[in-house]
Ligand SMILES: Cc1cc2nc3c(=O)[nH]c(=O)nc-3n(C[C@H](O)[C@H](O)[C@H](O)COP(=O)(O)O)c2cc1C
Ligand code: SF4
């Protein structure tokens with residue numbers, strides 16, 4: 001398979017410096033784009049059908065087209081790379097940040113050029129120390145080589161780019177929470193509309209885009225939309241960084257055509273389950289996606305395929321549940337995370353999620369009551385899309401509602417026996 | 424009082440944003456890097472520099488996991504307690520650490536050497552269980568590895 005996102009990544013993971021990156025073909029797309037009109041860059045990305053890799057899968061080119069342009073558009077405009085990556089089970093952007101920082105910067109220059117942004121921030125979680133160091137070095141090199149700053153490569157386009165290391169909170173990854181965090185506030189979400197494309201950071205037009213999404217852009221501009229579509233095995237174009245964690249033989253991260261099946265990922269790339277363990281289920285796209293089970297192994301890991309099966313592609317990094325791990329304990333761990341990271345803005349979320357954690361803890365510890373499962377189901381409905389201010393709570397109940405469906409017997413056994421059968 | 428260096432570093436950050444309060448988190452991190460934590464006094468000094476109220480800044484400080492409003496030990500151990508690490512043996516890692524250090528999660532050893540904290544997914548789930556000690560990530564943890572890491576911390 002043709003490597004795209006991982007093309008510049010060396011076996012030892014140390015990133016190429018600007019010179020070596022240019023020799024390998026890096027920054028070529030910037031020169032090409034600067035000869036195009038910004039709206040043609042947007043059009044190329046639209047035609048490629050690139051969809052956001054941060055979880056929601058929104059079409060990237062379309063998002064850009066909502067940004068006001070022309071001489072009367074508000075200035076400055078902003079671009080933010082979302083490098084917050086705090087969704088449990090997700091470890092894909094780290095690779096791109098640590099091992100291909102120039103590719104991200106190149107992609108950001110293209111996105112900024114398309115929407116005529118003046119300033120770009122890389123919003124990165126504070127724990128990613130190595131990535132922050134490498135990004136800062138790469139930024140300095142990119143300024144030095146004339147790809148950032150005033151009149152980039154002799155053109156009329158100028159762009160400043162900075163790194164912001166986060167104070168740490170899952171809500172910072174939510175697009176409008178991220179904007180509040182960058183403004184030095186608590187990362188509560190904002191009301192939409194107005195959408196950030198129109199009124200975002202400091203009240204100005206802003207685009208927030210995932211690291212993996214941005215890292216695709218140089219290749220799309222270099223090779224064209226048709227080439228990008230052909231990389232995939234499905235309706236959704238491009239390649240995808242897929243990850244597998246849990247008790248498989250070889251947990252890991254691989255770049256593969258979009259639409260690779262769960263079975264191929266688990267069996268060929270992750271080497272199957274560890275000796276003596278059986279597969280029970282999987283969260284296909286990180287902590288906030290619904291469980292899928294053995295009947296779904298042939299589902300294609302693309303936006304439509306996973307959705308049809310009743311879950312979401314999310315971040316494309318899956319977490320495997322084996323038969324020696326308690327599903328109730330696993331869901332309890334997940335709801336603990338979501339309850340802790342809830343920003344407290346709306347009631348279904350802060351109240352419902354901590355209640356779900358309490359119920360799951362009592363079931364796991366052998367104090368569960370028969371009507372606890374109905375209460376948990378009630379919480380899932382209470383936190384459904386439309387009842388909460390942002391997508392944290394609806395995402396949080398996805399693994400819970402699907403565990404109640406697929407592992408209901410296991411919940412029942414806990415309550416009947418008044419202890420966890422796995423202990 | 425903020426040191427000249429702290430002040431200088433914060434002023435460098437200010438150049439990157441159109442508003443002063445935008446550097447709230449960066450400023451607290453700059454101070455924390457030198458002092459280990461953000462005291463009430465430091466909070467007031469930063470708030471004054473950024474022209475916001477200390478209460479306002481405190482409401483920001485307490486929102487974020489990586490800003491410490493209480494003193495911490497010389498080394499901060501942050502153990503990932505999220506789902507992949509939980510599946511791969513977080514409970515064993517926690518038990519080993521709490522036993523070895525004689526403290527619970529959220530506490531500091533009496534000699535001020537270690538503070539033990541939980542942290543959410545460190546983005547290295549294919550090498551779970553994982554933890555960070557100060558600025559360094561440690562992966563594929565077992566008891567032996569943990570002991571070696573602890574020994575290296577003075
Ligand atoms: C609670 C929460 C956390 C999120 N965290 C991230 C994150 O860490 N990284 C990310 O790219 N998107 C995250 N998102 C999705 C963003 O809101 C947004 O959709 C995304 O950054 C848009 O970029 P994309 O279109 O390139 O995917 C999160 C969403 C929610 C609700
Ligand atoms: S759903 Fe949760 S995280 Fe989102 S605004 Fe409401 S309380 Fe905050």
Ligand code: FES
Pocket residue numbers: 088089090503504505506507508509543544545546547548551552553
């Ligand atoms: S769950 Fe521990 S590193 Fe991801």
